Amino acid sequence: MGPTKGDLQLLRGHNRGLIVDLLRHRGPMSRTKLSHLSGLAPSGLTRMVRDLLAEGLIQEQGKCCSHGGRRAVLLGFNPSYASTVGIKVERTRIRAARVDLAGKILDRVDVPLPDAPSPDGVFERIGETVEDLRRGRVLGVGVGISGLVDSSRGIDLYSPILAWRHVEVTGPLSRLLGIPAWVENDVNALTLAERLYGAGRPFRHFVCLTVGEGIGAGVVLQGELYHGAFGGAGELGHITMDPQGPLCRCGARGCLEVYASDGYLETQAHRLDFTDIACMAKAARNGCELARTTFAEMGRSLGQGAKNVVNLLNPEALVLGGERMEDADLFLPEFEHEVRRNAFPEEARDLTILSAELGADGFLIGAAALATESFFQLPLEAA
């Protein structure tokens, strides 16, 4: 059971994973620095690094400037060691991308979907798409779908856009493709991407909010995506703002989504005789007071909802994404004001509010990252 060098194999042992993770996330560094950061003795590192170099997972990347003695050899993670595929299933199409181990998109493909597709039909399309993208060593596939997903069991519990209920995803897919498959709620995938490669990098605890058709939220706690008991965490869109408010499509009254979503903006736009949201946004930017207050109201409502999240979870940051962030200039000031106003001071003081960095690519990068992270996951017991 020795290491069959050069072969694709799961990383064995804690410390091996620890070293690779340090190189993945804290950039190139010397063996000595690795030794300090990991707490391992330099002797052990020499042996481990020799193996990792032989396997191609890491590379020597020139020498560091001298500190008065022998110059340190920089070791770097090799993002081209392998790649993963990330997929987003939408109502009418599949978006897919092959992504390297550092989160960079290498190739991409879009394929259309028929109306109300069956699970097997979608899996087949995904299969073709992945084969299309397959190049070099592909470690696995991650799929993002809107709705309720139990990612640990690989099941789509409920997808409104595809009208699926309790559909097994990862089982059939990994059998079809011959490589591991993962499935995750799309906003969670986006959140993971921002966590690893985007605005969430500096934070151990943050919440990623998406504003668009609905309101989504991905929650990162202790550095990891938090799913809740069965994948239903982060239903920010349906917290109650006003028990006497208007009816929401979910059946309750006064949900946040009623006051802060594209639906709200569209309703208001029509009421104010604008053809669509874009029109109203333009007017707002040209000084139309009514249009301005519409966006401001939405910002305020969103802020009130987010304040609850801040009070409950005490995150370090809020990361805002989603399509409506195009008009961030029109509602962000009110949002921020509301979040910080009267929030428990201790909590809100250090709260950072920033925009997502990866845009719509984040969905694909995050989906691919499901496979990547699982590959590099530290094994919990020494094997």
Next chain:
Amino acid sequence: MGPTKGDLQLLRGHNRGLIVDLLRHRGPMSRTKLSHLSGLAPSGLTRMVRDLLAEGLIQEQGKCCSHGGRRAVLLGFNPSYASTVGIKVERTRIRAARVDLAGKILDRVDVPLPDAPSPDGVFERIGETVEDLRRGRVLGVGVGISGLVDSSRGIDLYSPILAWRHVEVTGPLSRLLGIPAWVENDVNALTLAERLYGAGRPFRHFVCLTVGEGIGAGVVLQGELYHGAFGGAGELGHITMDPQGPLCRCGARGCLEVYASDGYLETQAHRLDFTDIACMAKAARNGCELARTTFAEMGRSLGQGAKNVVNLLNPEALVLGGERMEDADLFLPEFEHEVRRNAFPEEARDLTILSAELGADGFLIGAAALATESFFQLPLEAA
């Protein structure tokens, strides 16, 4: 650096901790069963168990009934191996208890505190109290205080009842006592106790709500207390129920605490010409409609707040504690109805709602458990 047998020492190595944890939490079992559950080979277990027996951490506890072959020897954790001390600092007194490693209270002491005590004064009292309780091997001391606590740094950030701000607690205390000290928010300590020894045992994700003078919440995610960025997680009492509601002592409007706390009940009691809450509760139980609706209203408000928690965190259970649970019969039905009503069905379906099991002792048991759990914590790297 070999194991100096019989000596008090930190548990080294993952698997050693894993085995002890299995015996601590899953009751007595044979070496063979341990081998199955841990994934370790039986040969390794023999060696490890020999060491643990020699150290007195575990014991042989008779034999199991036969399965058709040699009868299995049951191994059990030894809760008398050592003890820890749990302390709750209140406005006028200190409550303390020595607790064994299974969460059973062995001895207890109460000592009064002067008005507005200085940190050093309190530490001195704690020191005397712990010396009083010191018997056998005491692994450490845990302290629970209401208010904002940064438990990872051992600092009381803000305690309204003691008028402390940014007071270092664990540093001075552990120097004074010569054993490790921990500090934690009191409701978090209670939550930990319920997690380990009470109603929260079966759950990996749950929220413990306390209803009384204020509303407190302790959050357990992935089986562990969640603190947030700096200990401020779980501020359920100050989520906004109604932006236009009455002013709260925190400065915001329409906080949950305004609608569901002893303060609310007292106000209503006076308005209805009852002398106090107990009186009103009695009347409610005797059929007084006005008194009944007062409690029912509180239950409904609490339920609305809790629904937000359920939507955001998707826990498996809510555990309800605090002094006001004396009157649980008067508000629990409305509470439960409201939590489940219109909550996203998937989320609420499997939600369990139950009462805390440990009562006021939970604060002490949980505080002591801070020391206990830290002693048994799995080391993250093999040492």
Next chain:
DNA sequence: CCGCTTTCTTCGCACTGTGAAGAAAGCGGG
């Protein structure tokens, strides 16, 4: 060229994991 620093490697040893083989303990049938 020599000494000094820093970086990395080699070496032997200890701990703890593994599988294979065997000893120990209990059941039940002839």
Next chain:
DNA sequence: CCCGCTTTCTTCACAGTGCGAAGAAAGCGG
């Protein structure tokens, strides 16, 4: 009572990987 069967636990030799100590390699500066 003995023998075979099962299950449980132990012993043994070996491998992987951690450690510290010592030393080699590489660069700086006089």
